[in-house]
Amino acid sequence: MIDNLAAQPPGTDHRSPAHIPGVPRNTAWRAHWIGPHTPDHGPGPAGFGPPDTRGPFGRYLFRTTFTLDAVPEVIPARITADSRYVVHLNGREAGRGPVRSQPRRLAYDTLDLAPLARAGENTLVVLVTYYGKANSFWQPAAANGALGRDAVLVLEADLGDRLLVTDDTWRVLAPGAWHSAEAEGMDGIPVECLDARLLPSDWKSGAPGADWQKARIVPALHLGSLARSTPPADPYGPLRPRPIGPLGGDTVTPVRIAVSPPAAVPDDPHPVGHVRTYLSTPDLPDPVATSLPLTLTPGTGRAHHVVVDMGRIVCGFVRLDLTAPSGTQVDLMYRETPPAPGANDPFSAPNTGARYIARGHDDSFEACEVNGFRYLHALVTSDGPVHIDAIAVREHLYPRAGAAYFRSSDPELDALYTAGVRTVALTSHDAFVDCPTREQRAWVGDAVVHQMVQLATSTDWRPAWHYLDLANSPRPDGILPMSVVGEIEQGGGTTIPDWSLHWLHGVHNLYRHGGEHERDRLAELAPTARRILAWYLPFRTNDGVLSDLPEWNLVDWSSVFTTGTSSIVTALWARGLREYAEISTLLRNDGEASWARRHWERARKGYEMFWDERRGTYVDHLLSGVQQPPASQIAGAAAIASGLAPAARHHRIIDRIMDPGRLVTRSWIGGEGGYDAEKIHDEMRGVRRIDWDSEEQVVRAQPFLSYLVHDAAALTGRVPELVGALRRWSRFLHDGYDTFGECWGWGTPAHGWSSTPARDLMTYVLGVTPAEPGFGRARVAPAYGVVERAEGAVPTRDGLLHMAFDSSGVEVDSPVPLTLLLPGGQERSYGTGHTRVPFI
Numbered sequence: 001m002i003d004n005l006a007a008q009p010p011g012t013d014h015r016s017p018a019h020i021p022g023v024p025r026n027t028a029w030r031a032h033w034i035g036p037h038t039p040d041h042g043p044g045p046a047g048f049g050p051p052d053t054r055g056p057f058g059r060y061l062f063r064t065t066f067t068l069d070a071v072p073e074v075i076p077a078r079i080t081a082d083s084r085y086v087v088h089l090n091g092r093e094a095g096r097g098p099v100r101s102q103p104r105r106l107a108y109d110t111l112d113l114a115p116l117a118r119a120g121e122n123t124l125v126v127l128v129t130y131y132g133k134a135n136s137f138w139q140p141a142a143a144n145g146a147l148g149r150d151a152v153l154v155l156e157a158d159l160g161d162r163l164l165v166t167d168d169t170w171r172v173l174a175p176g177a178w179h180s181a182e183a184e185g186m187d188g189i190p191v192e193c194l195d196a197r198l199l200p201s202d203w204k205s206g207a208p209g210a211d212w213q214k215a216r217i218v219p220a221l222h223l224g225s226l227a228r229s230t231p232p233a234d235p236y237g238p239l240r241p242r243p244i245g246p247l248g249g250d251t252v253t254p255v256r257i258a259v260s261p262p263a264a265v266p267d268d269p270h271p272v273g274h275v276r277t278y279l280s281t282p283d284l285p286d287p288v289a290t291s292l293p294l295t296l297t298p299g300t301g302r303a304h305h306v307v308v309d310m311g312r313i314v315c316g317f318v319r320l321d322l323t324a325p326s327g328t329q330v331d332l333m334y335r336e337t338p339p340a341p342g343a344n345d346p347f348s349a350p351n352t353g354a355r356y357i358a359r360g361h362d363d364s365f366e367a368c369e370v371n372g373f374r375y376l377h378a379l380v381t382s383d384g385p386v387h388i389d390a391i392a393v394r395e396h397l398y399p400r401a402g403a404a405y406f407r408s409s410d411p412e413l414d415a416l417y418t419a420g421v422r423t424v425a426l427t428s429h430d431a432f433v434d435c436p437t438r439e440q441r442a443w444v445g446d447a448v449v450h451q452m453v454q455l456a457t458s459t460d461w462r463p464a465w466h467y468l469d470l471a472n473s474p475r476p477d478g479i480l481p482m483s484v485v486g487e488i489e490q491g492g493g494t495t496i497p498d499w500s501l502h503w504l505h506g507v508h509n510l511y512r513h514g515g516e517h518e519r520d521r522l523a524e525l526a527p528t529a530r531r532i533l534a535w536y537l538p539f540r541t542n543d544g545v546l547s548d549l550p551e552w553n554l555v556d557w558s559s560v561f562t563t564g565t566s567s568i569v570t571a572l573w574a575r576g577l578r579e580y581a582e583i584s585t586l587l588r589n590d591g592e593a594s595w596a597r598r599h600w601e602r603a604r605k606g607y608e609m610f611w612d613e614r615r616g617t618y619v620d621h622l623l624s625g626v627q628q629p630p631a632s633q634i635a636g637a638a639a640i641a642s643g644l645a646p647a648a649r650h651h652r653i654i655d656r657i658m659d660p661g662r663l664v665t666r667s668w669i670g671g672e673g674g675y676d677a678e679k680i681h682d683e684m685r686g687v688r689r690i691d692w693d694s695e696e697q698v699v700r701a702q703p704f705l706s707y708l709v710h711d712a713a714a715l716t717g718r719v720p721e722l723v724g725a726l727r728r729w730s731r732f733l734h735d736g737y738d739t740f741g742e743c744w745g746w747g748t749p750a751h752g753w754s755s756t757p758a759r760d761l762m763t764y765v766l767g768v769t770p771a772e773p774g775f776g777r778a779r780v781a782p783a784y785g786v787v788e789r790a791e792g793a794v795p796t797r798d799g800l801l802h803m804a805f806d807s808s809g810v811e812v813d814s815p816v817p818l819t820l821l822l823p824g825g826q827e828r829s830y831g832t833g834h835t836r837v838p839f840i
Contacts, residue, residue, distance in 0.1 A: 023078050024078070028230070029239070030156055031154045032229045033153070033218045033219075033231070034153055034216060035150055036150070036216070053149065054132055055151070057130065059130075061207075062128060063207075064166075064170045065122060066122050066124070066164055070119055072114055072117075075112060075157055075160075076110065078109065079109055079111060081126070082152050083128075083129055084128070085126050085128050085153060086126070087111070088127075091204045092204075095109055100442065101485060104142075104236065104237045106237070108154075108240070108241065125203065133487075134486055136188025136441045136483075137429075137442070148235040148236075170215040172215040175198050175203075176198050177194055177197075178195075181193055184272070184351040189369060189371065190369050191352060191353055191355075193355040197326060197357060201362035217229045243466045248399060249399070250394075250395055251392050251395070255311035257306065257308055258288055258307045260286070260307075263284065264302060265278075265303045265379075271353050272333045272353040274379060275331050275378075275379045278303070293387060293388060294306070294387070303381045306380060306388070307375065307376075307377055310376070311374070312374060312736050313336065313374050313749060313750040314393045314395060315372035315373075318376070320365040322364070322365075322388045322389060324384070324386040326361075327360075327383070328386055329381045331354075331378065332355070332378050333379075334372070334376055336750070350438040352371055371436075372440075373437055402458055405793055406765075407791050408791070413765070416761065419738055420453060420755040420758025422738055423751070426752075427755075428450065431463075434748075434753065435752070441486055442470060442485055444481065445482070445501075445502040445503065446752060446753040447753075448467075449753045449756055450752045453756070456763055468503070468506055471503050472528050478532060479495055479531075480495065482499050496552045496553070499554070503532075511582060512770045513797065514797070515770075515775070519587065526580075536573050540602075541606065543605070544603045544605060544606040545566075546573060547565040553569055558632065558701055559632075561630050562621065565625075566620070567620060571607075574644050575642040577597070581594075610627070616649070618645070632699040633663065633698050633700050634701050636657040638708060640711075651718075653712070654712065658709075662696065663698055664698070667746075668688060670747065673745060703756070714764045720786050726761075766790060766803055767783060769781075770796075771818070776817070777816060779821070780814075799815035800815070801818070808839060809838040812830070812835045813833065814832055815832055818835075
């Protein structure tokens with residue numbers, strides 16, 4: 001039944017970060033922080049720092065040369081920058097980074113420069129970007145008198161007989177060729193503009209004819225710093241090794257290209273606005289299918305519109321090769337879906353894109369920023385002929401490791417697995433992000449689904465643990481920001497408190513999959529988990545449940561109620577209490593475990609107020625002590641998942657909340673294809689309209705918190721209903737789209753928080769889960785009878801567990817001992833290796 005029963009070790013060691021042999025791990029560096037400018041901010045009053053002034057957006061080139069008699073086997077190097085760097089050795093890219101991180105926990109990368117080095121003279125060029133203003137994936141440092149105010153770089157490399165370090169022998173060039181268009185809306189992804197006329201065409205190789213200046217050593221300037229210019233130094237602290245592996249991907253070319261006849265150029269200075277204004281013009285000529293290479297002749301005051309369809313959502317660096325007169329302007333807009341003629345979609349359409357102005361020779365636009373899209377719209381203006389030779393995207397995503405897989409006799413389920421894996425791949429960057437297209441933010445709650453899919457489908461678990469470390473950045477009151485590393489965390493404003501509870505669930509996933517092996521990491525994360533749980537204590541009623549919670553209690557985009565006394569948030573909090581108690585027990589902190597269990601028990605007793613005996617489920621909330629009619633899918637599921645609902649009620653709850661005849665799809669802010677401006681306005685004013693029969697109908701969870709609904713169904717033994725619910729995700733897979741969208745019928749078409757089917761098929765259909773913390777023993781509980789046949793390979797800490805089942809029997813090859821559930825409900829224990837149990 002199984003194609004390959006050999007147990008395989010993880011493809012990537014998920015227990016330690018990647019490291020190049022010979023790169024020092026010590027905190028102290030010998031290299032200096034260098035920058036393009038002389039620091040002009042001295043210490044402020046009493047040396048505590050001047051007013052917060054930062055440099056603007058800028059991209060700078062740093063250069064040095066070194067000579068080798070012979071190329072060593074390895075040239076180990078470590079490097080980082082504020083904000084981003086791309087390093088080229090002898091004209092070829094050698095690496096880029098760093099990963100997103102809070103400024104005081106700045107990461108560095110390790111590189112091996114030997115593969116690109118040569119005997120004789122070598123030229124090293126580093127492009128450093130400083131964003132200036134916070135965006136969706138970067139936030140500025142709390143600067144001192146000099147460091148943290150502008151672009152800085154630090155690099156050291158072991159050349160064998162000497163150490164190459166950044167210092168004032170390096171040269172710097174500020175070409176002024178790049179700038180960033182003003183951000184629009186919630187997008188936060190920089191819109192890069194490059195005027196190639198200002199950039200030497202040979203810049204990657206060192207541009208010997210350019211006006212290079214002396215680089216400046218940038219010291220820390222504050223009381224006690226003694227003008228230290230080598231790491232560790234404020235505000236970046238002890239630089240930390242990169243916690244995850246390198247990103248990469250294939251180069252993807254379009255499946256379709258079309259071009260429109262020349263038309264009048266609209267008047268809009270913003271690159272994306274320029275294209276959007278053109279597309280909103282009435283009576284535009286339809287694009288005509290064509291192919292590359294492509295010749296355009298727009299003429300003065302006119303523009304060609306080129307439409308590129310990649311065939312599905314892709315994410316990475318756009319490349320455009322062209323031959324064009326100097327001054328030719330190409331404005332790009334990246335979209336997920338085709339624009340509707342004359343439509344203006346300010347909420348869901350990404351405001352992302354770029355501008356390239358040709359130098360007139362050696363023209364090639366290579367994006368510095370990662371963008372996700374399916375459709376590229378280019379508006380080309382020029383006084384002469386323009387030849388577009390190539391358009392491509394070099395994907396830049398976190399690679400999936402190992403040979404985990406799911407395969408069954410049901411093609412629909414197989415397609416759902418593949419789509420879930422692809423969706424998480426598109427949203428696995430240097431962190432788990434919500435979507436590759438519109439935001440690329442690291443939302444604290446969303447990412448728990450990415451984490452669970454990663455654990456179930458990849459042998460590289462480093463991103464799953466990096467999620468926890470990155471988001472471990474609590475506000476002073478102990479709760480987490482709703483999104484970390486970016487303008488939202490920097491602002492320190494309103495958060496989504498229940499997102500912190502999903503992060504805590506992620507810590508529990510670390511406990512389940514890592515156990516004693518991850519004891520030190522659990523000990524680091526446990527204090528934050530405790531503070532999150534304690535944040536809710538002032539909002540307890542005398543009955544031990546939660547009421548009148550402030551801030552944005554989102555839960556998910558479905559129309560659920562958390563106002564008044566909330567069953568949903570109480571249950572999520574109670575789940576966190578139970579999970580924290582288990583973690584505390586592993587850490588031998590019996591006092592903390594007892595504290596959590598006491599609060600959980602008190603909540604359990606008070607929770608009875610939400611039970612509706614007639615309907616056999618729990619209502620969303622009470623107002624002034626009176627039960628309110630709405631009883632959502634999430635309310636019933638959360639009661640089961642938290643353990644607050646007695647086991648005797650579980651089947652009644654599932655009967656109610658998973659009855660297709662009762663389920664309705666509603667959202668407070670969207671529907672019918674997109675975000676709804678009127679609904680959003682009502683929501684901001686506290687107006688919510690119930691347009692369903694709240695006494696009899698049940699509001700369906702949106703794709704995100706469906707993971708909790710599926711957990712509840714599995715805990716109740718109702719896997720057939722769970723699998724039936726999974727089929728709803730097939731509606732996302734149409735017209736070439738092979739990923740899961742944000743919401744039912746609206747939102748972005750690739751959203752990581754919607755990827756639960758990939759996890760569910762591994763954990764609830766193949767049925768492979770940790771039987772004890774750390775995966776020292778596996779539990780294999782196949783969904784017999786739900787599908788005719790299924791097989792797959794599921795990661796454990798010790799390698800892939802292969803299994804298959806059909807009507808004739810079940811077969812397992814496991815690197816760990818296991819407990820196997822048989823069709824009649826009997827459980828049997830087996831050791832490692834091959835096991836086959838025939839059904840008679």
